[in-house]
Amino acid sequence: xxxxxxxxxxxxxxxxxxxxxxxxxxxxxxxxxxxxxxxxxxxxx
Amino acid sequence: xxxxxxxxxxxxxxxxxxxxxxxxxxxxxxxxxxxxxxxxxxxxxxxxxxxxxxxxxxxxxxxxxxxxxxxxxxxxxxxxxxxxxxxxxxxxxxxxxxxxxxxxxxxxxxxxxxxxxxxxxxxxxxxxxxxxxxxxxxxxxxxxxxxxxxxxxxxxxxxxxxxxxxxxxxxxxxxxxxxxxxxxxxxxxxxxxxxxxxxxxxxxxxxxxxxxxxxxxxxxxxxxxxxxxxxxxxxxxxxxxxxxxxxxxxxxxxxxxxxxxxxxxxxxxxxxxxxxxxxxxxxxxxxxxxxxxxxxxxxxxxxxxxxxxxxxxxxxxxxxxxxxxxxxxxxxxxxxxxxxxxxxxxxxxxxxxxxxxxxxxxxxxxxxxxxxxxxxxxxxxxxxxxxxxxxxxxxxxxxxxxxxxxxxxxxxxxxxxxxxxxxxxxxxxxxxxxxxxxxxxxxxxxxxxxxxxxxxxxxxxxxxxxxxxxxxxxxxxxxxxxxxxxxxxxxxxxxxxxxxxxxxxxxxxxxxxxxxxxxxxxxxxxxxxxxxxxxxxxxxxxxxxxxxxxxxxxxxxxxxxxxxxxxxxxxxx
Numbered sequence: 001x002x003x004x005x006x007x008x009x010x011x012x013x014x015x016x017x018x019x020x021x022x023x024x025x026x027x028x029x030x031x032x033x034x035x036x037x038x039x040x041x042x043x044x045x
Numbered sequence: 046x047x048x049x050x051x052x053x054x055x056x057x058x059x060x061x062x063x064x065x066x067x068x069x070x071x072x073x074x075x076x077x078x079x080x081x082x083x084x085x086x087x088x089x090x091x092x093x094x095x096x097x098x099x100x101x102x103x104x105x106x107x108x109x110x111x112x113x114x115x116x117x118x119x120x121x122x123x124x125x126x127x128x129x130x131x132x133x134x135x136x137x138x139x140x141x142x143x144x145x146x147x148x149x150x151x152x153x154x155x156x157x158x159x160x161x162x163x164x165x166x167x168x169x170x171x172x173x174x175x176x177x178x179x180x181x182x183x184x185x186x187x188x189x190x191x192x193x194x195x196x197x198x199x200x201x202x203x204x205x206x207x208x209x210x211x212x213x214x215x216x217x218x219x220x221x222x223x224x225x226x227x228x229x230x231x232x233x234x235x236x237x238x239x240x241x242x243x244x245x246x247x248x249x250x251x252x253x254x255x256x257x258x259x260x261x262x263x264x265x266x267x268x269x270x271x272x273x274x275x276x277x278x279x280x281x282x283x284x285x286x287x288x289x290x291x292x293x294x295x296x297x298x299x300x301x302x303x304x305x306x307x308x309x310x311x312x313x314x315x316x317x318x319x320x321x322x323x324x325x326x327x328x329x330x331x332x333x334x335x336x337x338x339x340x341x342x343x344x345x346x347x348x349x350x351x352x353x354x355x356x357x358x359x360x361x362x363x364x365x366x367x368x369x370x371x372x373x374x375x376x377x378x379x380x381x382x383x384x385x386x387x388x389x390x391x392x393x394x395x396x397x398x399x400x401x402x403x404x405x406x407x408x409x410x411x412x413x414x415x416x417x418x419x420x421x422x423x424x425x426x427x428x429x430x431x432x433x434x435x436x437x438x439x440x441x442x443x444x445x446x447x448x449x450x451x452x453x454x455x456x457x458x459x460x461x462x463x464x465x466x467x468x469x470x471x472x473x474x475x476x477x478x479x480x481x482x483x484x485x486x487x488x489x490x491x492x493x494x495x496x497x498x499x500x501x502x503x504x505x506x507x508x509x510x511x512x513x514x515x516x517x518x519x520x521x522x523x524x525x526x527x528x529x530x531x532x533x534x535x536x537x538x539x540x541x542x543x544x545x546x547x548x549x550x551x552x553x554x555x556x557x558x559x560x561x562x563x564x565x566x567x568x569x570x571x572x573x574x575x576x577x578x579x580x581x582x583x584x585x586x587x588x589x590x591x592x593x594x595x596x597x598x599x600x601x602x603x604x605x606x607x608x609x610x611x612x613x614x615x616x617x618x
Contacts (some may be wrong), residue, residue, distance in 0.1 A: 010138055010309040019313070023130045026320050030126040033324055034278070037119065037265040044258025 046443075050452030057228055057456035061463065062209050065221030069213030075495045078214035079146055079475050085305040089223050090315030093468070094302045095322065096222035098292075099229065100465030101182040101458045104330065109434035111334025112341075115264040117276045119331055121579070122324045124285025128293060129320035131286075133313040135546050136294045141309045146479045148300040148542070155545045157553030158484070163560055164541055165480040168297055169473060171534035176469045176506065177513030178530070180206075182435075182462060184514060189352060189436060189443075199514045202462060207507030210467045211500050215305060218467045225460035232457030233329060239446055240336045245343050252386045253339040259385060259401055260408060262335040265328065275577045284579030291535030291582050295542050298472035337441050342382045344445075345375050348418050350436035358421040367421065371414035378407035470510060474502035532578040533571060536585015537563035543586060544593050551597045559593035 013022045046054070072078045085093075110118050136148075143151045149168065153161040184198040209217045244253055257263050267277045293299045293316065306312035348371050349355040358364050381404040388396035422431040442454045478499045487494070537560045544551045544559070563585040570576050570584055 010141075013310065013313070019134070022317065023134065026126050026130055026317060029321060030123070030324075034123060034266065037328070038268075041264055041266045044254060044263040045261070 046451060046455070047448040049448040050455070053449055053452030054456050054459070057453070058205070058459055058463075061221050061224050061228070061460060062205060064224050065209050065217040066213050068220035069209075069217035072214040072216050073496070075146075075492050075499060077216070078496055078499055079471075079479070080301070081214075081216045081219065081305040083305060084307055085219055085311070086307065087311040087314035087318070089219050090302055090306055090312065091318035091322075092226040093219040093222035093464075094293075094299060094315055094319050095326075096226045096229070096461070096464035097298055097302060097468035098319075098323075098465070099226075099326075099461055100179050101462040102178065102465075103327075104229075104233075104458055104461060105182055105185070105438060106435050107327070107330050108334035108337060108438035109436070111262065111331040112338045112437045113434055115262040116328070116331040116335060117264045117267050119265050119324065119328050120267070120276050120278055120281035121285055122327050123278065123281035124283070124287070125289045125323050126320040127282070127286045128289035129316045131290060132294045133316055136300075136542070137303060137312050137316070138309050139546065140300065140304060141306075141312065145304070147297050147476050148295055149297070149476065149480050152541065152545060153484075156556050160541065160553045160557050160560070161480060162485070163557060164295075164538055165476050167534050167538055167560070167564070168295075168476055171531060172296065172298060172469055172473055173506070173509065174513070175530050176466065176473065176510035179462060179466045179469060180510050181514040182458070185435060189439060195514075199511055202459070202466075203507055203511035203514070206463050206466045206470065207504060207511075210470050210507065211503045214499075214503075215301065215471055218464075218471050219302070219305065221467065222464045225464040228453075228460045229457050232453050233326075233333065235450055236442070236446075236454060237329070237333050237336065239450055240333065240340055240441075243340055243445055244336075247383075248339075248343065248386065252389070253336060255389055256342060256382055256386065257335040257339050259404060260338065262338050265331075272576055272580065275579060280577060280579045284577070284583055287539060287582035287586055288532060288535060288579060291539040291586075292531065295535065295538035296472075296531075297476050298468050301472050301475060302468070334438065337438060340441070340445075343379060345372070347440065348415065349422070349433050350440040351431075351433040352436075352440075354422045354427050354431065354433070355418075357425055357427060358418065361421060361425055363421055367414055367417045371411065371418070374407055374410035374414055378404065378411055381407050466510060470503055470506045473506040474499055477502045477506070529578045532581040533567055534564070536567055536582040537589055539582060540586040540589025540593075543590055548590075548594065548597075551593050555593040555596035556589075558596060559589040559591075562592040563589035 013019055016022050016025060072081075074082075076082055107118060140148065140151060143154055145151045145154075147165075149161050149164045152164050180199055180202055181195075184195040184202065188195045188198060209221060241250055241253065244250075248256075254263070268279075269277060270279050271277065303312040303315055306315060347355060348368055349358075381400055385397065385400040385404050388400050419431045419433075423429055439458075442451055446454065478495060482498055482502070483490075483495060487498075540563050541556055541560055544556050566588040567581045567585045570581060571578070576584070
């Protein structure tokens, strides 16, 4: 069973420039989603 | 099912399998068979990761959960984006650089052989148990819809999945997943539109949402903290994060998906797509369940959605009294719902409050009648703790959806089962061959030998999953059962990887002992406390890390140095 070849080197993301910015964007998105769900719950309870 | 339904179902399934096998040409080495030669684009990985996680259980059980308990189950997924970000920043580049076939192979590079073996066995136990449940779900569907025996359905499903997984390896699995997710998205959209169209003419979409909310079915966020409450924002954010860290970081059925990526970037993009898409998708599925609830405000639902058990109690002397109560409660609820909509339109707040009180009272009477019916099932020799939650959505589909769409929804259930099951079988076979067979039983054989062994292992786990499928009926709502099983094992695995990535001084023996202590703590919590299962991952992980750190720093002799890597386990670069 051969060793696996070395993968391609890590590169930048295709948007937002750095991975750190992408991760922050994802967490902001999560916060907005929870906020929207909270308002949805409040509006229809 | 009508001829058009059969046509849609058969066409969908045949095209999925044929496309998967077509795209898997050339899987003639172990690397290509198990990791697709590390050639997969991010979008294929993204949909495959999503498809592997979204089993038929997701559609059958989640909609039922929403019908009886509202949408609060969506909070379970709040930890997923956080977990994805952590995994992208830590595990993905480490696994890629380590050039491993499995997550547990890395543990030998970092710790020692016994830690790798223990982690592999924990994975095989956990994933092996849930593999049966994954196939059981559609057997349940067809036994209700078509009257087929469950074991026949299980066999047909299992045979299809095993065939393309054995022949095509992970490429067939991944490309089939892509197509399966497309059918799933289509089926979900059509289901929601159809249920809204089926509402009475006098009830608009806005009215339907209002009625679902007034009945407590749109409770997407609950902020009250309770250790024993399974679904609230806190258990979702904290417990959920640990569960998804375990699932996507330590479970080979998911790790293997993103190890097939062309690069670290492609793997990260595949995971982050899930971080963004999963919660809206679950919200959408739960919303369908809430709309089915509203539909049944105006069309009388059966006393029990499980036909067989309903037929069993119909002959009993107590049935008519329960049925009569149920009928009255339904009529009261229907009248109250219509009156509530009127009061809402007139913006009469005192009338709204009065009608909501009547609406809730009627709902309680209806629920009580269903509880009585469930007791009748138990008393007449049915299963203990009877629940028909898993039958609600499919009962609705087969009774009320038009020809063609029923076939499409059934195809969604099949597609989801096939994608989840093939991923599980494929990963179970990979761990069996790479971490146990190649490491401990037959070392240094040819690539062709291990390729053949991988195919046999895939066949073995497929047969095993089919045989264990019958076990599922003994558990409650299926979506919960799957996650409970996972939570019994994931915490220890997560603790092991946290130590591997974050605590360089901790060695193999300390980690090994910590994992055993973590498992003991989780099983203690399961059997002797009322702590909700979402917290087991956090508990197990904390015990593993705490115990390993205590051994390392308080009894340094226990933290023996890591064993040197063996042949076939390359060093990290």
